[in-house]
Every structure is written in C-alpha cells, then in structure tokens.
Amino acid sequence: MIRPILIHPDPRLKRLCDPIAEITPDLARLADDMLETMYAAPGVGLAAPQVGVTKRMLVMDCVKEPGAAARPMVLVNPVVTWASEDVSIYEEGCLSIPDQYAEIERPAEVRVRWTGLDGTEQEEQFAGLWSTCVQHEIDHLEGKMFIDYLRPLRRQMITRKMEKLKRDRARDGASGDGALRG
Ligand code: NI
Numbered sequence: 785m786i787r788p789i790l791i792h793p794d795p796r797l798k799r800l801c802d803p804i805a806e807i808t809p810d811l812a813r814l815a816d817d818m819l820e821t822m823y824a825a826p827g828v829g830l831a832a833p834q835v836g837v838t839k840r841m842l843v844m845d846c847v848k849e850p851g852a853a854a855r856p857m858v859l860v861n862p863v864v865t866w867a868s869e870d871v872s873i874y875e876e877g878c879l880s881i882p883d884q885y886a887e888i889e890r891p892a893e894v895r896v897r898w899t900g901l902d903g904t905e906q907e908e909q910f911a912g913l914w915s916t917c918v919q920h921e922i923d924h925l926e927g928k929m930f931i932d933y934l935r936p937l938r939r940q941m942i943t944r945k946m947e948k949l950k951r952d953r954a955r956d957g958a959s960g961d962g963a964l965r966g
Pocket residue numbers: 877878879880920924
C-alpha cells in the first residue's frame with residue numbers, strides 16, 4: 785500500500801525516532817509499504833518518519849543501472865559504526881522536499897550496522913550513492929534533513945516554497961495534511 789509522504793515543514797519530520805524493540809508483522813508490513821511508496825515516488829530511499837511513523841527504520845534501493853536487478857533493503861535501528869575521512873559531494877533531494885536539490889558534503893564511505901527484518905544483525909560498508917543515501921536516511925531518524933546543512937537563508941527560502949506548495953495542494957483538493965499522495 786502506498787502511504788502519503790509528509791512534506792516539510794512538518795513537526796513529525798523533526799522528531800528523534802524511537803528504537804524498534806521487536807520485529808513484528810506490523811513492522812514488516814510497514815517496510816513493504818515504505819518500499820512500495822519509495823519505488824512509486826520514485827525515490828532511492830525513504831525513512832519511517834516520512835510516512836509519519838517515528839521509528840528507527842529506513843528502506844533504500846540505489847541500483848540505478850538500467851536492467852540491473854533491484855536491491856530493496858530494509859534497515860531497522862541502523863547505526864553508523866565508521867565513516868571515512870574522505871568526503872564526497874552529491875546533489876541531494878528528498879521526497880519530503882519535492883523538486884529542491886542541493887550539493888551536500890558527507891563522508892564518502894560509511895559502515896552501518898542494523899537489524900534485518902529477519903532479526904539478524906547485519907553490517908555493510910557503503911560507497912557512492914548508497915553511502916550518501918544511507919546517511920541521508922539515518923539523518924531523518926534524528927529529525928534532520930538535508931536542508932539543515934544549508935545556510936539559514938537558503939533553508940528559509942526552500943521552507944517558504946514548501947509552505948506555498950502545501951497551501952496550493954490543500955486548495956487544489958489534496959488531502960490537506962501536507963501529504964504528497966493519497
Ligand atoms: Ni529525505
């Protein structure tokens with residue numbers, strides 16, 4: 785089921801998300817919904833707070849090569865255990881901040897540990913777009929968005945555009961709660 789994506793500014797996007805104590809069928813269903821919502825958007829990553837659930841879970845799939853097999857990933861309670869000193873700069877966007885992009889500098893590679901939906905502990909080192917994406921999504925779990933790395937004026941400009949977008953959508957008969965879809 786595709787879930788509505790919250791649009792910035794929204795207090796639910798600013799909250800510190802809660803650790804997940806137990807993998808339940810409800811959580812697995814949420815992960816499925818988040819992947820479906822992410823692919824439909826389309827996007828390469830989505831964090832639970834973006835669909836209004838303040839829990840520490842994210843999904844991503846950064847496979848971009850045409851014809852390559854998808855690699856849907858679900859990370860529960862992800863933690864960065866190592867970050868490279870080397871940095872890289874990517875033009876980032878966010879499904880909660882439609883059509884706004886900015887170059888953000890982050891560690892080029894990170895190692896992340898998380899719990900899988902099967903309950904097993906997993907750890908992997910990410911590079912390239914995967915690294916940028918996993919860091920961007922983990923930020924969401926801390927109530928942080930990519931625009932928080934920008935200078936205040938630029939951030940305010942983007943926030944004003946989003947406020948206008950939400951007003952326009954509410955007027956055009958969208959759900960009116962800041963939801964992108966549904
Ligand atoms: Ni985002």
